[in-house]
Amino acid sequence: MSITVPLECDASAMTRRRATKTGLHRFVGFDISGDILEPSSKDRASAAFGSAGEMAARIGSFGWSATSIGPVSSWPTALKTLIDLILGSAQPMFVVWGEDRIWLYNDAFIPILGRKHPFALGLPSQQVWAEAWETIGPMFDLVYQGQSVHMDDIEIRIDKHGAPEETHFAFSYNPVTQPETGTTGGLFGVCTETTDRFLAEKRERLAAERQIHLFEQAPGFIIIMRGRDHVVEFVNDAHRQVFNSGDWVSRPIRDAVPSLEGQGFFERLDDVFKSGTTFEAQSVPVRFRRSAHSPEETRYLTFIYAPLYDGGNIITGIFCEGFDVTETFRARKRSAALAELGDVVRLVEDPDELAYAAAEIIGRELDVSRAGYGTIDLANETISIERDWNAPGISSLAGVLHFRDYGTYIDDLKRGITVVIEDADKDPRTSQNPEALKAISAQSLINMPVTEKGGVVALLYLNHNRPRSWSEEEIEFVREMAERTRTAVERRRAQAELRQNEGRLRFLDRLGKETSNSADADAVLEITTRMLGEHLGVAICAYADMEPDQDHFTIRGDWHRQGSSTIVGYYSLRDFGQLAVHRLHQGLPLIINDNRAELPPEEAATFQTIGIAATICMPLVKEGRLSALMAIHDSVPRVWTQNELALLTEVTERSWAHIERVRSDQGATETAERLSLATQAAAIGIWDYDPVTNRLRWDAQCRALFGITSTDEVSYEGSFIAGLHPDDRVRADEAVRRAIAPDSLEGFSIEYRTIGLEDGIERWVAASGHAIFEASKAVRFIGTVIDISDRKKAERHLKIMNDTGAAVAAELDLDKIVQITTDAGVELSGAQFGAFFYNVLDDQGGSYMLYALSGAPRSAFQNYPMPRATAVFEPTFLGTGVVRSDDILKDPRYGKNAPRKGMPEGHLPVRSYLAVPVVSNSGEGWFVLWPRRHRQVSP
Numbered sequence: 001m002s003i004t005v006p007l008e009c010d011a012s013a014m015t016r017r018r019a020t021k022t023g024l025h026r027f028v029g030f031d032i033s034g035d036i037l038e039p040s041s042k043d044r045a046s047a048a049f050g051s052a053g054e055m056a057a058r059i060g061s062f063g064w065s066a067t068s069i070g071p072v073s074s075w076p077t078a079l080k081t082l083i084d085l086i087l088g089s090a091q092p093m094f095v096v097w098g099e100d101r102i103w104l105y106n107d108a109f110i111p112i113l114g115r116k117h118p119f120a121l122g123l124p125s126q127q128v129w130a131e132a133w134e135t136i137g138p139m140f141d142l143v144y145q146g147q148s149v150h151m152d153d154i155e156i157r158i159d160k161h162g163a164p165e166e167t168h169f170a171f172s173y174n175p176v177t178q179p180e181t182g183t184t185g186g187l188f189g190v191c192t193e194t195t196d197r198f199l200a201e202k203r204e205r206l207a208a209e210r211q212i213h214l215f216e217q218a219p220g221f222i223i224i225m226r227g228r229d230h231v232v233e234f235v236n237d238a239h240r241q242v243f244n245s246g247d248w249v250s251r252p253i254r255d256a257v258p259s260l261e262g263q264g265f266f267e268r269l270d271d272v273f274k275s276g277t278t279f280e281a282q283s284v285p286v287r288f289r290r291s292a293h294s295p296e297e298t299r300y301l302t303f304i305y306a307p308l309y310d311g312g313n314i315i316t317g318i319f320c321e322g323f324d325v326t327e328t329f330r331a332r333k334r335s336a337a338l339a340e341l342g343d344v345v346r347l348v349e350d351p352d353e354l355a356y357a358a359a360e361i362i363g364r365e366l367d368v369s370r371a372g373y374g375t376i377d378l379a380n381e382t383i384s385i386e387r388d389w390n391a392p393g394i395s396s397l398a399g400v401l402h403f404r405d406y407g408t409y410i411d412d413l414k415r416g417i418t419v420v421i422e423d424a425d426k427d428p429r430t431s432q433n434p435e436a437l438k439a440i441s442a443q444s445l446i447n448m449p450v451t452e453k454g455g456v457v458a459l460l461y462l463n464h465n466r467p468r469s470w471s472e473e474e475i476e477f478v479r480e481m482a483e484r485t486r487t488a489v490e491r492r493r494a495q496a497e498l499r500q501n502e503g504r505l506r507f508l509d510r511l512g513k514e515t516s517n518s519a520d521a522d523a524v525l526e527i528t529t530r531m532l533g534e535h536l537g538v539a540i541c542a543y544a545d546m547e548p549d550q551d552h553f554t555i556r557g558d559w560h561r562q563g564s565s566t567i568v569g570y571y572s573l574r575d576f577g578q579l580a581v582h583r584l585h586q587g588l589p590l591i592i593n594d595n596r597a598e599l600p601p602e603e604a605a606t607f608q609t610i611g612i613a614a615t616i617c618m619p620l621v622k623e624g625r626l627s628a629l630m631a632i633h634d635s636v637p638r639v640w641t642q643n644e645l646a647l648l649t650e651v652t653e654r655s656w657a658h659i660e661r662v663r664s665d666q667g668a669t670e671t672a673e674r675l676s677l678a679t680q681a682a683a684i685g686i687w688d689y690d691p692v693t694n695r696l697r698w699d700a701q702c703r704a705l706f707g708i709t710s711t712d713e714v715s716y717e718g719s720f721i722a723g724l725h726p727d728d729r730v731r732a733d734e735a736v737r738r739a740i741a742p743d744s745l746e747g748f749s750i751e752y753r754t755i756g757l758e759d760g761i762e763r764w765v766a767a768s769g770h771a772i773f774e775a776s777k778a779v780r781f782i783g784t785v786i787d788i789s790d791r792k793k794a795e796r797h798l799k800i801m802n803d804t805g806a807a808v809a810a811e812l813d814l815d816k817i818v819q820i821t822t823d824a825g826v827e828l829s830g831a832q833f834g835a836f837f838y839n840v841l842d843d844q845g846g847s848y849m850l851y852a853l854s855g856a857p858r859s860a861f862q863n864y865p866m867p868r869a870t871a872v873f874e875p876t877f878l879g880t881g882v883v884r885s886d887d888i889l890k891d892p893r894y895g896k897n898a899p900r901k902g903m904p905e906g907h908l909p910v911r912s913y914l915a916v917p918v919v920s921n922s923g924e925g926w927f928v929l930w931p932r933r934h935r936q937v938s939p
Helices: 013-030 041-045 054-061 077-087 107-116 130-144 195-217 237-243 265-275 326-347 351-366 410-414 434-439 472-516 521-536 578-585 601-609 642-681 700-705 716-721 726-739 789-809 814-829 874-878
Strands: 093-097 102-105 149-159 164-178 183-193 221-226 231-235 279-288 297-309 315-324 370-377 382-385 388-390 399-402 419-421 444-452 455-464 540-546 552-560 569-572 590-592 614-622 625-634 684-690 695-698 748-755 762-774 777-787 834-840 847-854 883-885 913-919 925-929
Touching (some): 054 107, 077 093, 077 102, 093 107, 102 107, 107 149, 107 183, 130 164, 164 195, 221 237, 221 297, 231 237, 265 279, 265 297, 265 315, 326 351, 351 370, 351 455, 410 455, 444 472, 455 472, 472 521, 472 642, 521 540, 521 642, 578 601, 578 614, 578 625, 614 642, 625 642, 695 700, 695 716, 716 726, 762 789, 814 834
Antiparallel strands (some): 093 102, 093 183, 164 183, 221 231, 221 315, 370 382, 370 455, 382 399, 419 444, 444 455, 540 552, 552 569, 614 625, 684 777, 748 762, 834 847, 883 913, 913 925
16 A cells, blocks of 8 residues: 655755754764754744644654754645644554655554654654664665555564563554655554563463473373364373374374274263363273274273363363373282282182182283183193183183194293283284184283293193283283292192101101011011001002013012902013003003003903902112012002002112111121121221221220220320330321322231230231222221231241351350350240259259359349259259249249248349250250249240
């Protein structure tokens, strides 16, 4: 739009232009320190405008002559008309006129100017709006080029109060065309300041953005829907995480998530939109698919539907906020399930009932189609199911199933790996034949193996009739339930076995007491068969020995209850069938519950002939050969229990062990008796030394060789070392230490002397032995000792005699020969001293003359008379015999000869004598005397 006005010229244009420049200089930066030009009379005369108000007065009184538009009287009619128009309007308006674009405005525009008023009046527009001219100037240029500029909102930073601030306007700038020239003389502007409204809207927008941000950051999920169709307007990140709802915005909720249909949630939204009543839900199950092709999953949600209003009471949408409480809900339910299982464990005694109750708890908790336990036969790849829990409309799987009929996942089960299948159609282990699993309501499943002693023995299985995503939490819950159930079932079975074992142990204890005193193998077997048969209530209990041909056997004894006949006799194992031959020769028990049903007729007839319908036969295999049999039989079919088999096994093992022990003890007793007789006859002693504990054990003969008669404990240092001859101690101790040294290859064989610890007698002993090592350490040192004193004495005597004979043969001097002989006699006899007397006859009947002396000085006899032919020594004078006297003081012949009636005062203290007559070839008599202190003379 443009406004056409007549063009008027003013003669003083150049003057006004100069004045304008001066004015620009004066008003740059709105310096208001100078005086405002007073209007000329011409200005005042033309200042009368038809409008009242501040700006009418100011325009009318302004000194326009100093500006480029000149005095009012020279203004074009169009300008005057526009001024009257804006002054009479309540809408903010302004006029920009002339080449300098002088600024004029009405009262309504004053607030927009702020501190620029009233100084902006009459100034060039560029000076008035210097801080915003980059924005305003180009638009003014367009208007001056004849174009109108309109804008509903523009942001301009203007200085109203001393600093630039944000303002917003809606405006229309229109050129004012001068008809005379067809050029634009000025600009007419109408504007409305929208700053307050814009800032309010901005605040609302920022608040909404902050709210959206808060919604995005909220821990719970949020969705906002608008209109009756519940078009999704907003979903936050938590909502996208739960529902995968990134593509829901701008879509009606029914289209966005059709899998919610049929659960009542859409209907609730409709109710809230109509009634305005908030709906709240606590931990409700919500079934949905996160995408069109993903499996259905169930989450537990707590949420509200709240109505949204416009400024009034009109409902425009629904706000939904909530939380995914699935894990909390399931954890609480699982805790309750575990607690329920704990109650079941306390109340249910039967292991099978306990397993079923656990399966029911798991099935209800996880909302599956089926749950149960089964026994696995890995060799045949089958599962045997006695009973399982099934949801309504689901059939039981009780019976025997072959894993390979349903896929290849048995390979994982064999390795002890839990099998988790979410969709049989897609899992490579089942996709070859998914219909088989679908037919048994098991399109998705969990198979968790139960292991015992390192092997898979059972299976906890969960089946669902639709595809299902199994969470880690669900699998862990199943694992925990399986573990607790397995532990409880094992404990129940162990308790049942314990009760059975208690009875078995009581029986075994009685059996042990009855057979403990039996030293005869047949007596042991007789007692055993009788007690076992009575305890088990069987018809016959028998034992047999196998013949060398490994086919025939002899039943040597049996026990049979009243009404049954003995089966003692001679039989062929082949007659009882190939099963018996195979298992018994393999060392395996033969177990037959009903021979008519389990064996060929001709083999069953062998059993039936001797009154047997059911049997358990235990073999004894020694060194690869079948040696003996023990069996229990019943005259009617009987299903043998594991407890009966275990009892027979243990009784058989104990009986045969007892028999072996009895036979071994009998042999050991006979061997020990023979050994004892041999060691006694050979005077052999036995010693046993423990280097670790330093404990020493001696038998009676060993003690005797060390001169000990007591039964007190002996020790290495206090008995062995202390009992050795001082000259032999170091040598013997070193020999022992070498023998027990680690990795010693040296045996122990030594001869040493002992000095009796109690009797003081010197003995020669020969010892030999060997050490037993464990981990290069001697743990035992055993051996024997034997008295070699006689041998050593004989060897010494022989040496003395040989040495003496050699010395005599080499000597011609009689005195020296006699002396050598006398010395030898002292050494051989062990006397303290000895003498060689020459027999001299005198008038008193004879006496001895000392010829040689050994062991005492000759002076000891110098002052004493020589021996005479008294009653004591007469046999030697006559050469008729040897005189022996252990104690001369006790000899009845002693002390009867005058004058001293015994030994003279000061004589050597001789108490025992050995006197031997020596007769020379010439018939001369010699007398050799070896006296001793009191001592028994050996023969």
